[in-house]
Amino acid sequence: xxxxxxxxxxxxxxxxxxxxxxxxxxxxxxxxxxxxxxxxxxxxxxxxxxxxxxxxxxxxxxxxxxxxxxxxxxxxxxxxxxxxxxxxxxxxxxxxxxxxxxxxxxxxxxxxxxxxxxxxxxxxxxxxxxxxxxxxxxxxxxxxxxxxxxxxxxxxxxxxxxxxxxxxxxxxxxxxxxxxxxxxxxxxxxxxxxxxxxxxxxxxxxxxxxxxxxxxxxxxxxxxxxxxxxxxxxxxxxxxxxxxxxxxxxxxxxxxxxxxxxxxxxxxxxxxxxxxxxxxxxxxxxxxxxxxxxxxxxxxxxxxxxxxxxxxxxxxxxxxxxxxxxxxxxxxxxxxxxxxxxxxxxxxxxxxxxxxxxxxxxxxxxxxxxxxxxxxxxxxxxxxxxxxxxxxxxxxxxxxxxxxxxxxxxxxxxxxxxxxxxxxxxxxxxxxxxxxxxxxxxxxxxxxxxxxxxxxxxxxxxxxxxxxxxxxxxxxxxxxxxxxxxxxxxxxxxxxxxxxx
Amino acid sequence: xxxxxxxxxxxxxxxxxxxxxxxxxxxxxxxxxxxxxxxxxxxxxxxxxxxxxxxxxxxxxxxxxxxxxxxxxxxxxxxxxxxxxxxxxxxxxxxxxxxxxxxxxxxxxxxxxxxxxxxxxxxxxxxxxxxxxxxxxxxxxxxxxxxxxxxxxxxxxxxxxxxxxxxxxxxxxxxxxxxxxxxxxxxxxxxxxxxxxxxxxxxxxxxxxxxxxxxxxxxxxxxxxxxxxxxxxxxxxxxxxxxxxxxxxxxxxxxxxxxxxxxxxxxxxxxxxxxxxxxxxxxxxxxxxxxxxxxxxxxxxxxxxxxxxxxxxxxxxxxxxxxxx
Numbered sequence: 001x002x003x004x005x006x007x008x009x010x011x012x013x014x015x016x017x018x019x020x021x022x023x024x025x026x027x028x029x030x031x032x033x034x035x036x037x038x039x040x041x042x043x044x045x046x047x048x049x050x051x052x053x054x055x056x057x058x059x060x061x062x063x064x065x066x067x068x069x070x071x072x073x074x075x076x077x078x079x080x081x082x083x084x085x086x087x088x089x090x091x092x093x094x095x096x097x098x099x100x101x102x103x104x105x106x107x108x109x110x111x112x113x114x115x116x117x118x119x120x121x122x123x124x125x126x127x128x129x130x131x132x133x134x135x136x137x138x139x140x141x142x143x144x145x146x147x148x149x150x151x152x153x154x155x156x157x158x159x160x161x162x163x164x165x166x167x168x169x170x171x172x173x174x175x176x177x178x179x180x181x182x183x184x185x186x187x188x189x190x191x192x193x194x195x196x197x198x199x200x201x202x203x204x205x206x207x208x209x210x211x212x213x214x215x216x217x218x219x220x221x222x223x224x225x226x227x228x229x230x231x232x233x234x235x236x237x238x239x240x241x242x243x244x245x246x247x248x249x250x251x252x253x254x255x256x257x258x259x260x261x262x263x264x265x266x267x268x269x270x271x272x273x274x275x276x277x278x279x280x281x282x283x284x285x286x287x288x289x290x291x292x293x294x295x296x297x298x299x300x301x302x303x304x305x306x307x308x309x310x311x312x313x314x315x316x317x318x319x320x321x322x323x324x325x326x327x328x329x330x331x332x333x334x335x336x337x338x339x340x341x342x343x344x345x346x347x348x349x350x351x352x353x354x355x356x357x358x359x360x361x362x363x364x365x366x367x368x369x370x371x372x373x374x375x376x377x378x379x380x381x382x383x384x385x386x387x388x389x390x391x392x393x394x395x396x397x398x399x400x401x402x403x404x405x406x407x408x409x410x411x412x413x414x415x416x417x418x419x420x421x422x423x424x425x426x427x428x429x430x431x432x433x434x435x436x437x438x439x440x441x442x443x444x445x446x447x448x449x450x451x452x453x454x455x456x457x458x459x460x461x462x463x464x465x466x467x468x469x470x471x472x473x474x475x476x477x478x479x480x481x482x483x484x485x486x487x488x489x490x491x492x493x494x495x496x497x498x499x500x501x
Numbered sequence: 502x503x504x505x506x507x508x509x510x511x512x513x514x515x516x517x518x519x520x521x522x523x524x525x526x527x528x529x530x531x532x533x534x535x536x537x538x539x540x541x542x543x544x545x546x547x548x549x550x551x552x553x554x555x556x557x558x559x560x561x562x563x564x565x566x567x568x569x570x571x572x573x574x575x576x577x578x579x580x581x582x583x584x585x586x587x588x589x590x591x592x593x594x595x596x597x598x599x600x601x602x603x604x605x606x607x608x609x610x611x612x613x614x615x616x617x618x619x620x621x622x623x624x625x626x627x628x629x630x631x632x633x634x635x636x637x638x639x640x641x642x643x644x645x646x647x648x649x650x651x652x653x654x655x656x657x658x659x660x661x662x663x664x665x666x667x668x669x670x671x672x673x674x675x676x677x678x679x680x681x682x683x684x685x686x687x688x689x690x691x692x693x694x695x696x697x698x699x700x701x702x703x704x705x706x707x708x709x710x711x712x713x714x715x716x717x718x719x720x721x722x723x724x725x726x727x728x729x730x731x732x733x734x735x736x737x738x739x740x741x742x743x744x745x746x747x748x749x750x751x752x753x754x755x756x757x758x759x760x761x762x763x764x765x766x767x768x769x770x771x772x773x774x775x776x777x778x779x780x781x782x783x784x785x786x787x788x789x790x791x792x793x794x795x796x797x798x799x800x801x802x803x804x805x806x807x808x809x810x811x812x813x814x815x816x817x818x819x820x821x822x823x824x825x826x
Contacts, residue, residue, distance in 0.1 A: 054708060075710040090705045092698045094768075103698055104710035106691050114689050 004063075005030045005196045006051070006082075006165055011060035013046055020046040022220040024060070028165070030194045033187050035211030035228070037204065038240055039435040040405035041393070043220040044200045048167045051198065052084035053077035064165070075104065081164035085154045085171050093143030097153045098124035100142050101160055127160045128152075132185050146300075147343055148175055152182070159186075166190065167198045170406075170433055172206055176461045177500070178294045183210065202435050204236050205464065216240055237436050249440050250468025251447060256487040258287035258471050261320075263424050263455035264337075266306065268315035275301035277479040278315070283424060283455045288446070290470035291459045294500050297476040300342055303428040303459045307332050307339040319423065336423030338362070340413055340430055342459075348413045349401055356383040356397040359416045366420075382419065390415035391441070407438030414442065424455040431465065443469060463493050475499045518770045525783070536793050540786075547669060549786050554676050555735045557781035559757035560764065561683040562727030564773050566617070567761065568700035569717045574631035575616045576728055576757075577750035578638035583609040584732035584742050585642060588658040589649075601663055601733060609729035610722055612638065617721050621714075635750055642744040659741040667737025675734060679727065683774035686723055696720045731757075755803075760784050763809075783809070 008026040012019070020043045028034050036044045049055045051062070053071030062069045064080045071077035074084065091100050098121040102109065109119045124138050136152045137145070145153070151171055158166060172180055187210055190197050201207050207214055208228045216223040216239040223239050264283040270276060275298040283289050293299040304310050306317050308328040317326040319335040326332050332339070341347035350358055360367050360379045367382060369375040383397050390411040394404055401409060410430065417425060430446070431439045446469065450456060460466050466473050475482045475496055482499045485491055533540040559576065566573055587605030590596045596604070612634075620630035642657075649655040665671055687693040695716045698706035703713055736742050745753070763783065764776030771779065787809055791802045 073710060074708055086708075090708055092701045092705060092709075094697055094701050095694065099694055103694060103706075106694065110691055113691065114685055115691060115694065117689060 004028065005065060007063040009061050011047065011050060011057045013050060013055065013057050019220050024222055026215060026222065028196045028198060030196060031191045032213065033191060033197045033199065033211045035207040035214040036198060036200045036217060037207055037214050037236060038217035039437050040407035042217040044217055045169055048084060048169050048198065048200055052082060052167055078161045081162065083158040083161045083163040084167040084169065085158045086169055090154060091142045091150050094141055096139050096141055097136060097145065098138040100153055101127065101157045124156065127156045131159045133182055134179065148179055151175060164195050165198065169200045170202065172201050172203060176294060177463065202433065202439065204233055204436055208233065208236065218242055241437055249443055254488050256471040259285040261285040263320060265318045265320050269305065269317060270313045270315050271301055271305045272311040272313045275479055276305050279481050281474055281484065283457055285453050285455055286450050288450055288456045288458050288470045290466035290473045291457065291476060292463060292466050292473055292496055292500065293476035296478065298479040299459050299476050300428055302476065303339065303426045303457065304341065307337065307426055321423065336421065338417040338422050339426040340428055342428040342432060344409060344413055349409060351402040352400060354398045355387065355392065355394055355401055355412060358401050358412055359383040359386050362416050363420055386415045386419045406433035407435055410434050410438065410442065414445065418445065418449055422454055426457045428459040429461060463496055467491060467493065521767065521770050532790055539793055540790065545789065549782060549789050550676065551669065551672055551738065553781040553785040554672055555731050556757040556760045556784060557676065557778055558679055558727050558731030558734065559754055560760040560777045560781060561679060561774060562724040562731065563757060563761050564687065564777060565696065565720045565724035565727065568696055569720050570700060571617050571620060571627045572631065573616050574628055574751060575634035575638055577754040578635040579609055579612045580728060580732040580753065581742050581745060581750055582638050582642045583612065583729060584736040585645065585657050587733060588660055588736050591663045592658045592660060593655065598663055605733050606726060606729040609732060610725040613721055613725040613728065632748065635748055639744065639746050639750055643746055646744045657741065657744060660737055664737045664740065666733055672734060675730065679730065680774060680778050683727065684772065687774045688772045692716065692719050756784055
């Protein structure tokens with residue numbers, strides 16, 4: 001028992017008729033890095049939230065260092081040196097990074113009821129330095145930070161309690177290629193210091209790379225716990241899904257395959273804030289053009305900028321067929337364009353609306369009757385068709401979207417656009433926060449859309465995704481275009497990283 | 502790299518601050534020239550400050566209550582009732598300043614809590630509960646006035662002896678103390694930070710170990726104290742406050758509401774308490790300038806006030822991406 005840092009016995013947790021965890025047994029040794037793998041809805045996040053005191057189990061028991069452990073809150077968990085970074089962004093946007101890091105734990109910085117914010121900032125900086133989390137502005141409101149910066153602050157918040165057990169729920173998918181190194185450094189440090197980590201990630205390759213052991217969950221139950229070195233990617237997928245996944249994730253051809261008709265012509269595109277500078281490219285019919293770069297390269301700003309959300313300083317984005325120059329999102333939509341933000345929950349979906357409302361909104365015009373009023377019949381037809389086509393797992397069209405898993409949310413987010421007659425689509429990290437099954441499904445949908453002639457700009461933090469899906473890859477460095485690589489020629493991870501750096 | 506992005510965003514905030522300050526200086530500079538230097542006279546500045554104390558204190562109080570998601574519209578009626586109770590204790594029952602201060606503050610805190618609890622405990626929208634409470638409080642004050650007239654042959658009290666809190670320089674000192682207290686409590690205290698967290702995202706705040714109910718309770722006490730001070734200063738300055746009916750008390754807090762709205766639009770530029778101070782001065786000086794320009798009071802002046810609120814909102818949100826709710 002002493003060697004086990006965390007021991008979980010027969011944990012059960014239900015939400016109404018749904019059994020999220022069923023008789024889960026799990027032990028994590030000192031210095032062990034454990035992965036939790038499973039499809040969306042397999043019960044990983046529920047288990048993690050039970051470990052960290054966010055939720056209480058219906059039955060079962062837990063031990064930390066051999067001592068009985070039943071936290072009623074994250075604060076109580078912290079007393080046992082257990083902390084967590086949650087999947088969804090858990091920060092207060094109007095408060096600064098430093099305050100967010102210590103919110104609810106301000107006593108050491110408070111004298112006569114007044115908080116010494118300088119000391120808070122100083123301590124926050126110490127945490128960032130101590131754990132080598134990089135440089136993040138600490139006196140800037142969180143609402144003005146990127147997703148990546150927010151995640152680093154959340155990680156700092158979890159590490160500020162000096163945890164023996166750190167649970168990370170889907171953190172790496174919010175991080176860019178270079179910032180992910182932080183997790184690797186942290187992992188080495190934890191192992192060396194005899195601390196443990198429980199990592200939930202949908203990036204299975206990463207799970208096998210970072211974790212020593214992986215526990216696979218399916219339908220709330222533990223399927224098995226296996227040493228990573230004894231597992232292959234396919235074996236892991238099979239354990240998660242319970243059957244063999246036919247075919248690979250990605251396309252198998254080795255040469256570019258798109259038509260010569262140009263759909264979108266981008267010339268010397270520069271954003272007002274300078275996040276993107278002097279970018280030029282042509283996006284062709286049936287082409288997937290991937291965009292890669294380090295965290296400050298401006299790849300995500302390029303997506304929102306091209307769609308007209310961020311203001312352009314110079315250059316142009318022209319829809320070649322109509323000759324229309326895009327300035328605003330309305331222009332892009334009118335000209336057959338669509339955009340999926342990386343920040344799906346805040347910038348993509350109406351979280352507290354129903355599935356049906358989310359599905360029909362982009363097609364509201366098409367759902368109008370003779371006099372311009374919305375036709376409930378047309379709305380229902382469109383929503384049902386998309387819901388079925390994209391195989392959304394929910395209780396029905398009237399379910400509020402906030403309760404769905406990440407994969408199902410993304411199916412709705414993507415599906416509602418792809419049912420329209422689009423000419424081009426900008427996808428910013430479309431597989432962020434989705435499991436292996438949904439990921440494979442999304443790739444299949446993207447490839448089908450490509451076959452049908454859709455021009456796709458695929459912005460991604462995952463090089464394997466870019467390499468696996470794209471006809472060409474635009475690599476950005478310091479807000480500018482570094483190079484454009486074509487499928488088949490120098491199309492490998494090594495070349496891209498060399499250009500990125 | 503990440504730091505560079507953050508610094509860019511910070512400098513945007515500084516630029517917005519500068520834009521607002523320069524705009525205000527230019528507008529008032531031009532108006533001062535146009536009005537032959539009548540704006541920047543000592544007497545006029547004193548008048549503007551004296552008039553801005555009441556909306557500033559009420560707005561500080563509102564900011565503590567509103568941020569927790571409680572939009573209470575009974576504050577005007579609360580002020581009328583509390584001020585008159587305090588004044589009655591001070592003047593009619595000869596309890597002097599202790600009667601005025603303790604009576605007003607205690608009454609204000611109790612009523613404010615009743616109003617908030619009415620919304621929180623009964624699970625009804627706060628603005629609905631607030632309107633109901635406003636009608637009840639107005640009726641109570643009217644009944645109180647009737648009782649005084651019928652049984653004691655008196656009217657609602659008029660402040661004659663204990664008016665120092667409504668005179669300069671004490672008003673100015675109270676104003677400065679109010680600003681320092683509001684700033685420290687809102688931006689530098691545990692309760693202020695917790696309250697901002699609860700107002701922003703209750704679920705995240707709870708996950709961070711913040712007790713929502715306790716936070717709102719303390720915030721209402723703090724907000725009530727600011728509103729109570731506003732009531733004390735106002736009745737001391739104006740010497741009396743008449744009973745109102747049919748939600749007439751709402752008009753008494755209109756300028757404070759405008760101040761809070763304006764300060765909210767400044768929030769990306771200046772912390773809320775400082776924004777409230779600036780907004781209160783801006784709001785009152787608008788009325789001051791409009792009066793000098795001969796714009797009729799009432800509808801004419803309020804139309805200008807509305808336009809200025811919108812313009813300030815546009816300025817403070819320049820470069821902001823997203824939808825304001």
